[in-house]
Amino acid sequence: MHDRVWSCIVSTGQTWTVGVTGATGYAGGEVCRLLAAHPNLQLAGVHANSSAGRRLGELQPHLLPYADMTVLPSDAASLSGYDVVVLALPHGESAAIAAQLPEDTVVIDCGADHRLNDPAAWARWYGNEHAGSWPYGLPELLGQREKLAGARRIAVPGCYPTSVTLALAPALVAGLVEPEVVVVAASGTSGAGKSAKPHLLGSEVMGSVSAYGVGGVHRHTPEMIQNLSQAAGTSVGVSFTPTLVPMSRGILATSSAKLAPGTDADSARAAYEKAYADEPFVHLLPEGQWPTTSQVLGANTVALQIAVDADAGRLVVVAAVDNLTKGTGGAALQCANLALGLPETTGLPLVGVAP
Numbered sequence: 019m020h021d022r023v024w025s026c027i028v029s030t031g032q033t034w035t036v037g038v039t040g041a042t043g044y045a046g047g048e049v050c051r052l053l054a055a056h057p058n059l060q061l062a063g064v065h066a067n068s069s070a071g072r073r074l075g076e077l078q079p080h081l082l083p084y085a086d087m088t089v090l091p092s093d094a095a096s097l098s099g100y101d102v103v104v105l106a107l108p109h110g111e112s113a114a115i116a117a118q119l120p121e122d123t124v125v126i127d128c129g130a131d132h133r134l135n136d137p138a139a140w141a142r143w144y145g146n147e148h149a150g151s152w153p154y155g156l157p158e159l160l161g162q163r164e165k166l167a168g169a170r171r172i173a174v175p176g177c178y179p180t181s182v183t184l185a186l187a188p189a190l191v192a193g194l195v196e197p198e199v200v201v202v203a204a205s206g207t208s209g210a211g212k213s214a215k216p217h218l219l220g221s222e223v224m225g226s227v228s229a230y231g232v233g234g235v236h237r238h239t240p241e242m243i244q245n246l247s248q249a250a251g252t253s254v255g256v257s258f259t260p261t262l263v264p265m266s267r268g269i270l271a272t273s274s275a276k277l278a279p280g281t282d283a284d285s286a287r288a289a290y291e292k293a294y295a296d297e298p299f300v301h302l303l304p305e306g307q308w309p310t311t312s313q314v315l316g317a318n319t320v321a322l323q324i325a326v327d328a329d330a331g332r333l334v335v336v337a338a339v340d341n342l343t344k345g346t347g348g349a350a351l352q353c354a355n356l357a358l359g360l361p362e363t364t365g366l367p368l369v370g371v372a373p
């Protein structure tokens with residue numbers, strides 16, 4: 019563990035040490051980037067797998083304050099001793115490590131291992147034994163913030179479920195729509211992680227948009243069903259189609275559902291205004307303005323807009339999120355703030371990087 023790390027933030031008040039594993043990947047790298055601006059959390063160690071022993075600056079050159087840190091191994095013994103551990107590992111790699119960490123350590127898992135409540139759903143979608151569910155790290159979901167305050171184990175949502183849940187929950191809570199939703203979402207390539215895959219080559223991605231995981235086979239479908247059913251208080255059906263678009267970061271999710279009798283544009287807008295009036299990171303845009311991925315890049319924010327398509331009889335909601343910030347790394351630190359009793363917004367950017 020490094021005891022002296024250059025930091026651009028002068029801390030006032032209590033500080034907690036943070037170890038990040040998966041720090042050489044996209045999600046872990048984003049956690050480290052955001053930690054550099056956090057006044058109370060100090061990145062004290064970076065861990066990974068095949069790159070253990072290397073200098074972080076070789077692998078994540080944008081993380082200048084941490085360039086001289088040596089990447090440490092990713093086992094439980096190496097990860098013990100931090101106040102907070104962020105796991106940003108491939109699915110299935112977190113649970114065994116987390117089970118060996120002290121109970122009073124705040125453990126935030128960016129992977130899927132502890133997101134689903136239903137063991138049968140886990141077995142169906144991930145194919146191995148369920149490691150048990152943890153409090154789900156989406157504070158804006160009704161009733162969820164209270165479960166995260168003081169928690170010592172938190173499961174950060176998937177990036178698509180974050181955008182889709184925040185887009186549709188207010189309508190389902192208020193009974194504005196029928197509990198059957200259709201979602202088409204576009205993601206940048208960083209959503210697929212940093213390891214080399216042929217379909218992510220520049221020559222495959224540039225100048226082309228492709229659909230994948232079509233026909234109800236994407237593993238984020240059960241997570242959306244879980245969240246939206248919690249909001250609706252009844253089982254919600256989800257048809258989800260993800261698409262890959264030629265940009266590095268960002269998700270633009272377009273969701274729609276059949277209007278319930280009596281829903282009109284005014285009642286829909288009122289429900290969304292009420293739901294998000296006090297949410298610092300969720301922004302219902304002024305009428306007529308539509309979300310773009312560029313406006314949320316690098317920010318822990320979600321931009322939303324709604325429309326009532328009276329002819330089709332559907333509510334349409336568009337949501338933009340940076341998959342690496344509010345979609346993972348920012349959400350991880352938002353949850354850490356809640357777990358530690360810090361103001362929820364501490365150290366998190368509201369300002370995007372545009373254009």
Ligand SMILES: NC(=O)C1=CN([C@@H]2O[C@H](COP(=O)(O)OP(=O)(O)OC[C@H]3O[C@@H](n4cnc5c(N)ncnc54)[C@H](OP(=O)(O)O)[C@@H]3O)[C@@H](O)[C@H]2O)C=CC1
Pocket residue numbers: 039040041042043044045046065066067068069070092106107108109111128129130175176177208209210211212213341342345346
């Ligand atoms: N990318 C995104 O937008 C989002 C990602 N997530 C989740 O975050 C997690 C990380 O994803 P992402 O950053 O994209 O992935 P990357 O492929 O970019 O990074 C994976 C990281 O995990 C390490 N790693 C790989 N295999 C192992 C292993 N067997 N044991 C320990 N460490 C290992 C790698 O280390 P090394 O390089 O040394 O091998 C690397 O640091 C995943 O669970 C993903 O689902 C969640 C929401 C959004």
Ligand SMILES: CC(=O)N[C@@H](CCC(=O)OP(=O)(O)O)C(=O)O
Pocket residue numbers: 128129130175176177178205206207208209210211238260262341
């Ligand atoms: C573009 C792309 O490939 N995206 C990833 C989403 C990854 C993610 O955010 O979610 P998890 O944490 O559940 O892996 C995918 O569709 O699998």
